[in-house]
Amino acid sequence: MSVPSSSSSQPFGALAAFMRPPQHIGMQTLDRSAFQRDVPVISIAIEASKVGKIRSNPALRGQVLDLPKVKPIVESQNSEKGIRWIRLHVSREEDIPSETRELIDRETLGLRKENVQLGYDNWNTSEILCAVLPTTKSDDIPSSFTSTGHIAHMNLREEWLPYRYLIGQVILDKNPGLRTVVNKLDTIHAQYRYFDMEVIAGDKDYITTLNESNCTFTFDFSRVYWNSRLHHEHERLIDLFKPNSLVADVMAGVGPFAVPAAKRGSYVLGNDLNPESVKWMRENRIKNHVENNLRIFEQHGSEFIRTIALEVWRNPFKASAPAPSKRKQREERKKPETLGVTTLTNSHPPQVEEEQKLPEPPKIIQHFIMNLPDSALTFLHSYQGCFLPLLNEEDFVAKYGMDGGKLTDEELPMVHVYGFTKEMELDKAQEDILKRASDDLRHPLSTSTQDYNLHHVRSVAPSKDMYCLSFRLPRQVAFNSV
Ligand SMILES: C[S@@+](CC[C@H](N)C(=O)[O-])C[C@H]1O[C@@H](n2cnc3c(N)ncnc32)[C@H](O)[C@@H]1O
Known part of the structure; x- marks a missing residue:
């Protein structure tokens, strides 16, 4: 075995030169075999019975070879019976620190040399991509993606497009949970907000399943909107709804607000214009x-x-207990059956006894959600007079009066409307959103509007922020007759 005589001050000592895959700048079709490399390594030979004692000696700390999918301790590669080799991080004897050297001389059978074979499986995504993509900056390497169930989606810059199939295949190989890698194209469906995409590796299967907010969602990612980055925002809003609330989701998509809110005991009216979302x-x-x-x-x-x-x-709605969680169902199944108490099962509706105790569902909507940030603010004028038809209902008038005047302010719905702004400072963003909301609602909104709140959701682009404006629907708007 020949040991190269390169020297290096990097952490791997003389091995550093070998700690990258062979370079194949410009490769566009993945050839996994091109990443094999023999790495000359020095090992310590010891009797098998001494492995534990020597391995834990402080003189070996930081000296043992530590590479993905490479065993640090192996049987003797020279067929010496009952002998193990502890592989070191060095390829030349002179790179072994003196303290380690003393331990070797005192306690072991000496040094051995071998060539450790590394290949495609030993390198991570960035290392492989660095070896093929023409760039000098490692933070340029397009190795990040967002996953939606089994689908990884990437946003590749133009310069990487010739390499997209190779990039996709490496991502697929290195992430066992994935089955499909797609590259998002620049076009977004103007109304339904889903991306055009190209499969760059794996199965052409866009129907994906994932969990969010203790619920399971399945959908066709190529035909509907989904953004896992909104998970916290979905949770934040759902947490505002008390059980037994009545919630209307105007742009509900496949249900990331609507389904979990219903599961936690709200009554939900979910709407979307995209038939596929519905x-x-x-x-x-x-x-x-x-x-x-x-x-x-x-x-x-x-x-x-x-x-x-x-x-x-x-x-x-009819009063109905939310479906019990899987954990609750398991607990219930374990309980011994008592007279008059039925065991809850996965598929059966809640017990009649429980339903009778449930409060009546509200008949007046308490929350409107409008998550279509590109244009939801332009839907606000639709609230003008939205409660007027109730004044023709006898039972409504009997309870709330001819003009709905007995409906308290707290009984009017909250509106949670999402919007983008190009204003990056909070004050200016607030001013911008309040102005656009007031103009469309045809009613002045301000920070002193009842239950006003402005929540920064996320930065969408360097000069584009997403906010959620919440406010109590003004009575004058809800019952406006002009
Ligand atoms: C940004 S997505 C939000 C979906 C979901 N609420 C969420 O948080 O993931 C906006 C949704 O509005 C729907 N949409 C677009 N125009 C609409 C309209 N005029 N009326 C109702 N829904 C609409 C789209 O189909 C899409 O599902």
């Missing part, structure tokens, strides 16, 4: 056992806002 929201309603708590609509958001208050007043 189809998957229905599927997710079944999957998560919230059929009794979630009603689904396929309307333009403006139409939904104008009509839904009357619709739910006339057809209120």
